[in-house]
Amino acid sequence: MTFVETLTPIVTGIIEPRAVQTDREGRFPREAISALGEAGLLGLVSATEVGGLGLGLREAAEVVSRIAQACPSTAMVVCMHYCGAVVLESFGKLPVRQAIAQGKHLTTLAFSEADSRSHFWAPTGTARANGAQVILDARKSWVTSAFEADSYVWSSKPLAAEGASTLWLVGAKLAALSQQSGYDGLGLRGNASTPITATGVAVSADDQLGEDGKGFDAMMGVVLPWFSTLSAACSTGLMEGALSRAITHVSGTRHLHLDSSLADLPTIRAYLARARIKTDMAQALLKDTLDAIATSRPDTMLRVLEVKAATAETALEVTDIAMRVCGGAAFRKEAGIERLFRDARAASVMGPTSDVAYDFIGKAITGLPLF
Ligand SMILES: Cc1cc2nc3c(=O)[nH]c(=O)nc-3n(C[C@H](O)[C@H](O)[C@H](O)COP(=O)(O)OP(=O)(O)OC[C@H]3O[C@@H](n4cnc5c(N)ncnc54)[C@H](O)[C@@H]3O)c2cc1C
Structure with missing residues (x-):
């Protein structure tokens, strides 16, 4: 199979x-x-x-x-x-x-912090040696699957080396990790995304992932291409889901006094056409990004930054169109469209946020250093 x-x-x-x-x-x-x-x-x-x-x-x-x-x-x-x-x-x-x-x-990423917010590459949480152990203190601001996963891939300031960060494997059930409350958000409501506070969490020195001070390299070289592309895959899947639900609704819903369906209205069809074009453009960019990464193309980093921002923003537009063409029916839970409309909003504020990505892309195409 x-x-x-x-x-x-x-x-x-x-x-x-x-x-x-x-x-x-x-x-x-x-x-x-x-x-x-x-x-x-x-x-x-x-x-x-x-x-x-x-x-x-x-x-x-x-x-x-x-x-x-x-x-x-x-x-x-x-x-x-x-x-x-x-x-x-x-x-x-x-x-x-x-x-x-x-x-x-099940694992997850615990990068974003309360003090550096969406700038996930700059943790302010600390790591200090204590014999064969390392003590971690941090205020992580958002962790998907918080207390549901088995481990966190955790970032901190370096232990002793120069550099922006060091990565650790942290067991998710350690007693010195705490969560104030569960997640009650606008969208992605099932993914248990909450802050986590680490107060003197003891991990083994062996739980260091990679070299001390080299967390930034792993974030940019390994995590960013994967996260941006998979976030884009989430956004494009979400667009397909919203579009197919909208098409089903407008095809099956009739104005009986006119003996016509919503799909018989040229305006509705034109909106759907626009949503289809936007979704296909997003799919094409995702495919091209996967090709760029697979062949280590020179424009890979640019594509990685582009694909997350482009798909996140396009998902906002496509779910907006799905809401519009389905009219009042889309406000009701049973159409399944308002859920995707709410869920779509997360990608644009997940790091690198769309606006941060625009800044990086702008710097890259004008020859300025990214950091
Ligand atoms: C549902 C959900 C799940 C998440 N899961 C995880 C997770 O598993 N692991 C994890 O580490 N994080 C996770 N995050 C956190 C996410 O990656 C971001 O860190 C977080 O959404 C940023 O929100 P903030 O309010 O802290 O952003 P802020 O940094 O306060 O940003 C506020 C606004 O300012 C803009 N802004 C900030 N800096 C710049 C700049 N330099 N240029 C232009 N505009 C800028 C932003 O784009 C944003 O619009 C999750 C977030 C959400 C919403």
């Missing part, structure tokens, strides 16, 4: 039927994550030597995109897991890599 054949029944049988409840109750999609783990899909990017499927970013994007058509909350949990997993594939120890490959370990 291909990974797509494995994924499809999980989406249609488990994720899609629970998507409304996940959103309404702000409930973490535990059944979906367990099913994905049992089917081997949480180990999609883990090497075959450790028991994973040994697949890459292109396949991960397909998984995230397909899930996002049904439930963007679940898609973002999986997106963050793949981003953390790829860091652990490079720097993690064998047991955690094997656990991820076996689908028994």
Whole structure:
């Protein structure tokens, strides 16, 4: 069976039927994550030597995109897991890599902090040596799958070296980690994204991921291409989901006194055409970004920055069109469109935010240093 054949029944049988409840109750999609783990899909990017499927970013994007058509909350949990997993594939120890490959370990990124906010590359949380242990203190501002994941790929200021940051593997259930309250947000309501405070969290010095002070390199070289592309996959999947729901609604809804459907109105069709064009442009940019990364093209970093901002902003436009063409019906939960409209708003404020990406892209094309 291909990974797509494995994924499809999980989406249609488990994720899609629970998507409304996940959103309404702000409930973490535990059944979906367990099913994905049992089917081997949480180990999609883990090497075959450790028991994973040994697949890459292109396949991960397909998984995230397909899930996002049904439930963007679940898609973002999986997106963050793949981003953390790829860091652990490079720097993690064998047991955690094997656990991820076996689908028994969910991970995520804990980068953003209360004091440096969306500038995730500049943690202010600290790490200090204490014998064979390292003590971490931080006020993480947003962590997807907070207290639901098994581990966090965690950033801090370096222990002793020069540099912007150091990465750590932090067990998610450590007692010195705390959460003030659960997540009750506008969108992606099922992904348990909350602040986490670390007050004297003790990890082993062995839990350092990569060299001290080199966290920035891993963030830019490994995490950014994966996160930007998978966030784009989430946004494009979400657009496809909104568009197909809107098309179903306008095709099946009639003005009986005129004996015509909403789709018979040229204005409605023109809006849908615009949404289709925008979605296809976003899909084309995503495909080109995957090609650029796969072949290490010289414009790869530019594409990586572009694809997240372009798809995040386009998803806002496409879900806006879906709301418009479905009229008042789109305000009701049962059409499933207002949920995607709300979910779409997260990508543009997730780091690098669209406005930060515009600044970086502007610097890159005018020959200025990014940092
Ligand atoms: C649902 C959700 C899940 C998340 N999950 C995670 C996670 O798992 N791990 C994680 O580490 N983080 C996560 N984040 C955090 C995210 O990556 C950002 O750090 C966060 O959304 C930024 O919000 P803020 O209010 O702190 O931004 P601020 O930095 O306060 O930004 C406010 C506004 O200022 C703009 N701005 C800031 N700097 C610049 C600049 N230099 N140029 C132009 N404009 C600028 C921003 O674009 C934004 O519009 C998540 C966020 C959300 C919404």
